[in-house]
Amino acid sequence: MGRAVTDTQGLRRTPLHALHVELGARMTGFAGYDMPLNYGPGVMKEHVHTRTQAGLFDVSHMGQIEIRARSGRTQEAALALERLVPMDILGLKEGRQRYAFFTNESGGIEDDLMVTNRGDHLFLVVNAACKEADADRLIEGLTECDVTVRTDRALLALQGPRAAEVLGDAVADLKFMDVAEVEIAGHPCLVSRSGYTGEDGFEISVADIGADALAKTLLAHEAVEPIGLGARDSLRLEAGLCLYGSDIDSETSPVEAALEWAIQKSRRSGGARAGGFPGAARILKELDEGASRRRVGLSASGRAPIRAGTPLFASDDSDEAIGTVTSGAFGPTVEAPVAMGYVPADMAEPGTVLSAELRGKRVAAEVAKLPFTPANFKR
């Protein structure tokens, strides 16, 4: 893939790989890439630094894809993409970004992504593990469009309350989910005011050959520290955000996953362009009637985290599992275990006390409102 090379274990490298090693990162395989799990300070400190200062993440493993209608009309590309996602893409204004997901015929989720209207084309950021499948899906499904996978770009995320100060005037006019071409430290960048930590922040697409220099410039700011995948996971979990492959997958529907907020009115029953995406029959029905199970936040009592795969029960004396934890960790900001999982709809009300099995013992797990930490977006 472009400039990325593979190591002896067949893992791909991002354009920032050498920098991670230079910074002393503990590296780990993730979605086929050799990525930083954490740096010297460790996951807890990196997490707290991001929530209080600014954290720099390498997310270059994610896929960056451009879609252009051959007619040259971006409206046509938008309508074409609407055949694969239950979002209002036609109504997405130039310079704006929106959360989306690809669905399948049974109403499950094939991947989640960000879609930007770039004026003369659409720009997508998709998950690393799904990017080849997503490109195939787009090439096959959007026959009236040219689909370009950008393998010559790196993607950095600068997240945290001081991120805007670090980037300065270049991004001062951007609001949450705005996207613009700006120059940062002499590098032409495509910057969105978004991210996956629940904090204010930016995602910065830059030419791969400029990524190392840009990252070093940003790291030179006293507010900025490099942050690994470990803290990225605990940050997104506290923010109540789904990890594809854990909290959502091809078996979970958008309504089960409590993601109906991402489906605009125009694509719902009675809307101007209702349905017309894979799995519409099930998803539209669940939007009206609800789903039998729901993704919820879970707060376990004590300090021990309940992790993915932990079975859930209606009560301590019940032996019949009613659900499963899909993500769980210790939340460094809330200073308590945080988790998400699926439970029957009638047990999904915040405050419902369930029971989780942890190493053969039961602990109370209370259904909690998401996010665990309040979002800090600049709307």
Place this chain on the structure above:
Amino acid sequence: MLRFTEDHEWLSLDGDVATVGITAHATEQLGDLVFVELPEVGKELAKGDAAAVVESVKAASDVYAPLDGEVTEVNEAIVETPEKVNEDPQGAGWFFKLKLKDTAAFEALMDEAAYQAHID
């Protein structure tokens, strides 16, 4: 004189009571600890029994009894603040004290040089 196990525990001996903890190498591998569960005082442990549980930001791991013995004291301070283990694993971050059945078995464990060779 410290002794070590292949499971990355350290022991120091005072009379017939061994103080047990996890090594600095183990804490580096585990990352930040967020939870520690210790055995009950008075519990009889056989070598290799799961004696304690540690949860790091990454995963849960068992801490095994390094030798046969009875738990005489546990370090409640690390239950309150598990980060003490990361800060001082071979000092204030000790886990429990074990009254050994056989102090000769202590001497048979790895010394520091042997443990260092084991992890290198």
